[in-house]
Amino acid sequence: MEHNxxxxxxxxxxxxxxxxxxxxxxxxxxxxxxxxxxAGKPYRQMVIQISKTAKVENRETREKSNQLLKDFDISHVAFIGGSAANRMIAKVMLKTGALKIQGDFFKTIDQGVEWIMSKR
Incomplete structure (x- = not known):
């Protein structure tokens, strides 16, 4: 896997x-x-840095990613950066309930981490 x-x-x-x-x-x-x-971790929260992502491949990629978040019971996601198109897609998915998680967008990792930790 090339991503971190x-x-x-x-x-x-x-x-x-x-x-x-x-x-x-x-x-x-x-x-x-x-x-x-x-495995055995008390929180299921994520920071996803999308600032270097030029695009998401297709709808199947988004659907499989949604399922991945559901399967791992991810409760909160802080999105960092990203193109206007990627932010728009993620916002629509969050607002319509396609993703059953709480999520928001931040300019810095520290802001995202602070928000996530405030949700505990």
Whole structure:
């Protein structure tokens, strides 16, 4: 997997940083890493850095990503950066209930982490 995915023990938050376009094939690679990463963890919250993502491959990619978040019971997502198009798609998914999580957009990682931690 070319994207960066890690668990911050200090904040107890999962971090995902996209390093290029987000492809359907990336979803299963992320799932495999997260299976081990979240076992026994008390919080299911994420910071997703989308500032380097030029685009999401297609609708299937979005649908599989939504399912991934549901499968791992992710409760909150702080999106950092991103193109206007990616932010718009994510906002629509959040507002329409396609994603059953709380999410918001932030300019910095620190702002996103602070918001997530305030939700505990």
């Amino acid at each position: 995915l890690w668990y911050d023990e200090k904040t107890q938050i999962i971090h995902l940083q996209f390093t290029r376009d987000y492809l359907t094939s990336d979803v299963e690679a992320i799932r495999k890493v997260m299976n081990e990463m979240v």
